[in-house]
Amino acid sequence: MSAPLTTAVRQKNHAPTEPQVVRWLLIGIALIFLTLFLALPLAAVFSQAFEKGFSVYLAALREPDTMSSIKLTLITAAVCVPLNLFFGVTAAWAIAKFSFPGKNLLITLIDLPFSVSPVISGLIYVLIFGLQGWIGPWLQAHDIRIVFAVPGIILATIFVTFPFVARELIPLMEAQGKEEEEAALVLGATGLQTFFRVTLPNVKWGIIYGVILCNARAMGEFGAVSVVSGHIRGMTNTVPLHVEILYNEYNYTAAFAVASLLAFLALITLMVKSIAEWKVRQQLNNT
Amino acid sequence: MNNKKLTTIITTVALTLSIATAALAADVTLLNVSYDPTRELYADFNNAFAKYWQKKTGDKVTVKQSHGGSSKQARGVIDGLEADVVTLALAYDIDAITEKGLIKPGWQKELPHNSSPYTSTIVFLVRKGNPKKIKNWDDLIKPGVSVITPNPKTSGGARWNYLAAWAFAQHQPGGNDAKAKEFVTKLLKNVPLLDSGARGSTNTFVQRGLGDVLLAWENEAFLAINELGPDKFDIVTPPESILAEPPVTVVDKVADRRGTRKVAEAYLNYLYTDEGQNIAAKHYYRPINTKIPTRLAKIKKLYTIDQAFGGWQKAQKTHFADGGTFDQIYAPKK
Numbered sequence: 215m216s217a218p219l220t221t222a223v224r225q226k227n228h229a230p231t232e233p234q235v236v237r238w239l240l241i242g243i244a245l246i247f248l249t250l251f252l253a254l255p256l257a258a259v260f261s262q263a264f265e266k267g268f269s270v271y272l273a274a275l276r277e278p279d280t281m282s283s284i285k286l287t288l289i290t291a292a293v294c295v296p297l298n299l300f301f302g303v304t305a306a307w308a309i310a311k312f313s314f315p316g317k318n319l320l321i322t323l324i325d326l327p328f329s330v331s332p333v334i335s336g337l338i339y340v341l342i343f344g345l346q347g348w349i350g351p352w353l354q355a356h357d358i359r360i361v362f363a364v365p366g367i368i369l370a371t372i373f374v375t376f377p378f379v380a381r382e383l384i385p386l387m388e389a390q391g392k393e394e395e396e397a398a399l400v401l402g403a404t405g406l407q408t409f410f411r412v413t414l415p416n417v418k419w420g421i422i423y424g425v426i427l428c429n430a431r432a433m434g435e436f437g438a439v440s441v442v443s444g445h446i447r448g449m450t451n452t453v454p455l456h457v458e459i460l461y462n463e464y465n466y467t468a469a470f471a472v473a474s475l476l477a478f479l480a481l482i483t484l485m486v487k488s489i490a491e492w493k494v495r496q497q498l499n500n501t
Numbered sequence: 502m503n504n505k506k507l508t509t510i511i512t513t514v515a516l517t518l519s520i521a522t523a524a525l526a527a528d529v530t531l532l533n534v535s536y537d538p539t540r541e542l543y544a545d546f547n548n549a550f551a552k553y554w555q556k557k558t559g560d561k562v563t564v565k566q567s568h569g570g571s572s573k574q575a576r577g578v579i580d581g582l583e584a585d586v587v588t589l590a591l592a593y594d595i596d597a598i599t600e601k602g603l604i605k606p607g608w609q610k611e612l613p614h615n616s617s618p619y620t621s622t623i624v625f626l627v628r629k630g631n632p633k634k635i636k637n638w639d640d641l642i643k644p645g646v647s648v649i650t651p652n653p654k655t656s657g658g659a660r661w662n663y664l665a666a667w668a669f670a671q672h673q674p675g676g677n678d679a680k681a682k683e684f685v686t687k688l689l690k691n692v693p694l695l696d697s698g699a700r701g702s703t704n705t706f707v708q709r710g711l712g713d714v715l716l717a718w719e720n721e722a723f724l725a726i727n728e729l730g731p732d733k734f735d736i737v738t739p740p741e742s743i744l745a746e747p748p749v750t751v752v753d754k755v756a757d758r759r760g761t762r763k764v765a766e767a768y769l770n771y772l773y774t775d776e777g778q779n780i781a782a783k784h785y786y787r788p789i790n791t792k793i794p795t796r797l798a799k800i801k802k803l804y805t806i807d808q809a810f811g812g813w814q815k816a817q818k819t820h821f822a823d824g825g826t827f828d829q830i831y832a833p834k835k
Contacts, residue, residue: 345581346601354581354758362582444582445567446532459568462700463540464728 259477262470274468275475282448283456284475286364290452291432294371298428302379303421307413309380310387311395321384327376335373336441339366362444367452370438375428382424386417389498419493426490430483434476529562529764534584536571536657536747537700538721542784543588549780550771554764562764570698571657578603578752585756585765588749590657592616592806593813595750603754617746618772619786622800623658623665625737626706626715626722633713637739638669641714642687649712651702652695653821659699660821662716665743667820668804672741686830707734718745719797720785744803 264271274280305324309317327335343360344350353360360366394416398408414421436454443450451459453472460469535543547564554562567574567582571590575597578584587604589595592615598604609616627635633646641648651659663685670676670684693711696702699721706715707729714737717725722736749769756762771777778788782795810816820826 340580343581346579350581359581359583361580362577444577445569447566449565462537462704464724 256477259470259473262466263474265470266467270467271471271474274471277468279448279451280456280468280472283451283453283472286367286449286451287433287453289364290368290371291429293368294375294432295425295429297372298375298379299421299425301376302381302383302424302428303414305380306383306387306417307409309384310390311392311413324377324380327374328381332374332435332437333441336370336438338373339369339442361442362446363450366442367439367450370442371432371435374435374438375431378428378431379421379424382427383417383420386420386494386498387413390416416497419490419497423487423490423494426483426486430479433479527560529560529761531562531564531585531761531765531768532567532583533564533586533588533768534567534574534578534582535588536574536590537568537698538658538718538724539588539747540566540568541724542720542781542786545784546772546777546780549776550768553771553776554767560764562768564768570655572597572655583755583759584752585759585761586749586751586769588747590745590747591660591813592746592748593817594657595748596814598752603752604750605753608750609748611750612769613773614789615746616748616750617789618749618769618777619747619781619788621719621745621747621786622742622803623662623716623745624719624722624742625739626703626717626725627735627737628713629733629735631735631737635714635737638666638741639673639684641666641691642684646691646714647693647712648688648691648714648716649702649706650692650695650716651699652697653827655697656699656702658718658721659695659702660816661718661743661745663820663827664806664810664816665716665804668743668809669739669741671809672802672804682826682830685826689831719787723785738798738800740800741802741804742800743809744805746806 275284305320308314309321340361341347342349343353343366345354350361360369394412395408398412399405403411433452434454435452436458439452440455443452443455445451445455445459447459453476457469457473457476460466460472533543533547543564543566547566550564551562554560567577567584569577571594574582575587575589575594578587578598579601587595587598592609595604595608599606599608612618625635625641627633633640633643635641635646640646650662653659653663666685666688667681670681671678673680694705696705699718702715703717703721703725706712707725715722715725719738726734726736749772751762751765751769753762756765772781773790775790775793778790778793782788782793785797787795787797806813806816810819818825
């Protein structure tokens with residue numbers, strides 16, 4: 215959708231075959247669709263949030279349980295994103311630049327969280343770490359809490375955000391090929407030098423793109439986290455869970471105020487994403 | 502011994518003592534795992550208890566709350582949600598935790614009044630002015646009356662609704678189980694959809710504007726009116742209904758391991774004091790202490806689970822287990 219693509223397309227088909235009317239009709243339908251399903255709900259969130267004025271909005275965000283949910287969401291993202299970044303880059307590097315047995319299996323496994331319902335992703339951890347689960351009794355005997363506590367929330371979030379960085383990097387790295395790395399090695403660079411000075415700079419924008427998507431999901435995940443949270447106020451409620459609680463307590467203004475934080479996050483994500491997308495294309499065009 | 506020395510000694514002793522007691526005063530946290538409609542009640546009660554406990558022992562106690570569908574919450578405790586106390590919608594859900602050995606059998610005899618410090622009942626929330634003239638349960642089966650109630654498979658409140666209707670029909674002249682089944686079948690025909698929880702149904706009725714009458718916990722009905730507009734709804738208290746006894750108990754395994762038994766027991770006992778009972782009344786629960794004033798309408802006849810259904814275990818098995826009466830009579834609208 216961004217500029218380079220449209221110019222590229224235009225260069226290829228000099229004479230569009232569809233009549234003017236059809237093109238305008240298609241654009242119109244797309245615009246109406248976008249307004250109805252994206253712009254309107256977004257506007258509704260903000261108008262509801264600010265319905266009773268800015269001071270009420272601020273007061274709703276300053277409430278201790280809300281603050282604690284924001285803190286928990288930030289902690290969760292701060293743990294999950296770096297871990298998934300590390301995993302994503304290593305996995306993508308291994309898959310794109312080397313051949314080894316079981317490579318296809320690894321690619322399939324990385325995709326697993328995309329194909330599994332988030333509820334199942336949460337239940338997995340309850341079944342393993344829950345009191346009736348495999349190692350629940352042992353954990354309890356040693357006073358270690360995983361599910362219904364922060365570690366469980368982080369585990370479930372890592373699971374659902376697992377594929378984002380790797381999925382973004384693999385095609386990019388594969389498209390770039392191995393030539394530059396091979397050249398570096400021939401010129402006498404060590405493996406690490408090659409990685410940090412050749413591979414990494416080449417995929418910089420791809421990484422940012424993956425990280426921002428991963429972060430958005432880590433902060434916004436509802437299903438999996440809901441299963442492992444236990445919903446203890448001020449302790450194990452993340453922002454999305456807290457929005458639901460506020461809504462169910464007829465506290466609509468506060469619910470939408472907190473929801474507007476997530477909407478802000480989405481807008482920033484979209485912005486950074488478009489920039490990264492554009493830069494990725496540039497990087498690809500340069501190679 | 503001169504006076505100065507004596508003062509020094511006394512001051513030192515006093516200082517040491519005060520430091521020692523300050524060190525002894527501990528910070529305790531309790532987790533109360535409860536069902537959906539008690540959010541406001543316990544938010545209020547926890548503050549009152551914290552004040553009382555600090556005054557009595559000097560310890561600072563923070564009570565954390567978790568709310569959700571009653572059965573779902575019980576499931577959480579079974580799976581390791583570390584509740585020191587549970588305050589659920591019905592005894593059957595606490596029995597489920599007992600089965601896994603987390604609570605000692607016979608828990609319901611530990612506290613007065615079947616371990617239910619407050620009771621509630623099922624009432625009708627109708628549109629302002631009661632346009633469909635709904636007064637009693639038999640008005641609900643009239644053609645053209647649309648009834649909103651949650652799904653008894655997942656919601657504790659819905660099970661009370663179902664059993665309230667059943668008990669009503671059973672106790673009419675010439676009533677028996679067959680008649681009751683016929684009555685509830687007709688009633689369910691008037692239900693356009695079943696939400697999974699009590700709050701979901703309230704939102705359906707109030708926000709989405711579906712239905713002529715919502716079967717609701719008495720306190721939920723009042724909360725909905727207070728929060729969302731006294732000018733839009735009326736509460737109809739039927740002359741007969743069911744006596745809902747939401748029980749409370751200490752989760753023995755957790756409290757003993759965390760060393761919180763003493764404060765957990767004090768917490769539950771405090772529900773029975775005048776202050777606890779007043780807070781329950783304030784949030785539209787029916788206090789068991791009849792001296793506490795309440796704003797709730799008198800109900801002529803309240804049927805109990807034990808007397809009408811032979812206890813929760815039996816009621817659950819007959820009506821809500823797979824193949825029970827609910828499965829036999831409920832056919833989802835296509």
